[in-house]
Amino acid sequence: MRRTLAFLLVLLALSTGELCSQAPTHVLVPKGHVSVLFNPSFDSWNSRFGKRIEGGILVEEKEPLGLDLTDQAGTSLFPAIGKLEEQIRALTGDPSYSGVLGAADGLVVHDVTRIDMGAHVGVLDWLTLGVVAPLVKNRTVFEMSFRPDSLGSDxxxxxxxxxxxxxxxxxxxxxxxxxxxxxxxxxxxxxxxxxxxxxxxxxxxxxxxxxxxxxxxxxxxxxxxxxxxxxxxxxxxxxxxxxxxxxxxxxxxxxxxxxxxxxxWLTEAALFALPTTNGIGIEGFPLQDIDGIWELGDIEVSALMRLLDGGGPSSGEASPFVRYGLMGSLLVRLGTGTVDAHDIFLDLPTGDGQTDIEVGVSGFLGIGSRIGVRSSARYGLQMPTTLMRRVAPPEIVMPLASTLREVRWSPASYMRLEIEPSWNFSPQLYGFGTYHFYSKAMDSYELTGNQDRNSTAQVTPVFVEDLKDESSRTFHQLGLGLRYSTLNALGAASEQRPAEVHGRVIYTLAGSGGHTPITTRVEFGIRLFQRFWGGVN
Incomplete structure (x- = not known):
């Protein structure tokens, strides 16, 4: 009974991770058992915790994703217009000249559908090994109105x-x-x-x-x-x-x-087609909705070890009022996913394309037959990789092709903290809450000096610091979930084939960083367990 209750408390954990996290790996499977999981989830967001400079003052607030495509003059969408304005001021002697293209108003919505599939094996009573592979489908909804004014536009x-x-x-x-x-x-x-x-x-x-x-x-x-x-x-x-x-x-x-x-005039249709227009210099796909295909994300390989299991009853005794446990974890996230394409604007990645190494510790506390609390802390190191990037400020949606450079990207390390209290409605059904904190410092970028051989011009000066800006990320998430489990006798010999089903909604409540999404996630999951050795068949 002690092992069963402890096991149920551990099952309260559903690893939320960063916005594109994988399925749960912090579940200790009994020796000789194999668990198979199938966890679909859906994330959607149209706003972020942004920051910008207005009148020399730093403003940090929630802002729509379409803000980068919104401007009454339309010129902020194309920073090269600033050079044009400088030359016109010099030619006309008018130091106050500012050009006008037309009023632009953008709307951007991202959503990610992913299916985490994996298996975990109870190698020993205290050791579980597992692998999780996600399939990811990204989608971007893009709407924009552009209104050139024959009287005001010049x-x-x-x-x-x-x-x-x-x-x-x-x-x-x-x-x-x-x-x-x-x-x-x-x-x-x-x-x-x-x-x-x-x-x-x-x-x-x-x-x-x-x-x-x-x-x-x-x-x-x-x-x-x-x-x-x-x-x-x-x-x-x-x-x-x-x-x-x-x-x-x-x-x-x-x-x-x-x-x-x-x-x-720059019309709305011409604006959408600008990336493909010869002579503009953007050289990319047109601005439009992006309905991605199913692709492989970053595969995770994990190990979970029991470090402490306390408060259990002696043989023949009832379960104690207080139960507790402590586990350690090691996870390697492989760079099997793909990063966002530099020439498909508003594209989303299916992974980071580099390797992460994550270590963690998690504990649980059970009080009576109703109350349980699980907490965990994890720290991750992200390995560097080389990729092609258009080096421009993050608010520029369509940087010129001449800004394309090969860069060495060194993602910053990150930290995750989670607390999940639970309440048992019955031995099989319980609800749980989630608080999740995530923090990552600013990434580092270096120019390798290698240029894109396919580009005809690499003359635009770039500042690699533009890629570092707004690459840090901090957020707080709250969620509620419900789980039904028939794992009562999983820790002992049984004829049963236990299973569990869960559902949860989680929302990003607060955060910072400049480009930190304000997401709403809906997830559902099922886990099936089968004994292959040990115990009684």
Whole structure:
């Protein structure tokens, strides 16, 4: 009886793990028995415990996943527009210029369906070995509205995409104009150095060179450019006309070409297709729903050892009022899952693709015939691995392909704490609660120096610290569950084939880190036990 009650208390444990955890491994199976588990679970979330800088102040609060795709001007979705704005400010002399694409409003929902399947063997009375293999199916629901405003928006698709020849012709005309002014200035200054005409020609050559350089940078900095007919287009044209007028006034030919402006608005359909649009530089799959296929996650191999079993009755005596036990565990999580793809935006991983080693200790306390409490503490070391990543801030959903780098990823170690009180309604049916705490420090990344051989350009400077940002994770979860078990005589000789069924709902109540999901999990599980040796058949 003592062993049976202790065993039931241990069964209260259902290892929650991080958001993509595996099935329970902290269950001591009696010697000679094999347990087979089948545990489906469903996780869903559309928000996170985020953090961001607003007005120089760090803001940490719950925020929707779609926040990274929401902006009234639309420009924060594409950080390269910042370079375009810098060049336009230099060309127009307007230090306050800020571009507008259109109002963007995004909605993102992730869900993960997984089926944990495994077996555990009671090798000795105090030792259980097991393996659990998960099948994982990820899904991302993506919705977004984008509304360009013909009155307020002033940026459209870069004319280099649809009219590259004309843009090249204009830049060549600017280069020819500069060469003409440069030659004129050299001729004047060689004969009358220091004269007003020489100074004016030198000044014009310098300003024309700066205008040409800033214009070329503006065309190449992003996939966008001022729209034809917009106020900023008029300002740019005026700046060019002023230079042209000065050239003519000193007897030189006119530039003979005009700025080429955008003629196509960024529409909602065009926005979704931007990753596949030539000339934009994103080079990925279009923004859309992602309905993944069933894939293998990270396989776990575990060992569980009884360290202490106390409070048991002597032969022929009734079960004591207080029972307790202590166990140690060792788990190796293999990197059999796949990480998220760098060119499928809003993709989810099925695993980390690297090996974890986890050690833990768990204990239980039984009081009377109704009350039980289990607690556990686990510490995990995560081994480094090498992978391809677009090195960009975490809030950028569609980084440029030129940011793709091979990096050495060293995930931080983590700690888990769990407390699970239970109440027995009957010898077979009991309810239990769950409190789960998880904490992981910031990961480490290093550039290996190896570039993507398939990429045509690796010129964008990157800061590997962007990958470290918001990689830490802390959360608190609460849950309620119900379990029905017929394991009353599992620890002794029996003709029975015991089984158990459980269900639980668990919610992420609090957390931090920047990208820590606020998940709701619904899970169901069944375990079947069969004796293969030992005892009485």
């Amino acid at each position: 940026l459209g698709l870069n004319p280099r995409i649809s009219n590259g020849t004309e843009v090249t012709g204009f830049l060549d005309a600017l280069e020819s104009a500069y060469n003409s002014v440069r030659a004129h200035a050299d001729a004047l200054c060689s004969n009358s150095s220091g004269s007003a005409a020489c100074s004016h020609a030198e000044s014009l050559a310098g300003r024309l060179q700066s205008f040409r350089g800033a214009t070329e940078e503006a065309y190449s900095s992003s996939g966008f450019f001022p729209m034809q007919g917009s106020a900023v287009a008029a300002s740019l044209s005026s700046a060019l006309a002023a230079l042209d007028y000065e050239m003519v006034s000193i007897g030189l030919n006119s530039i003979g070409s005009s700025l080429v402006f955008a003629t196509d």
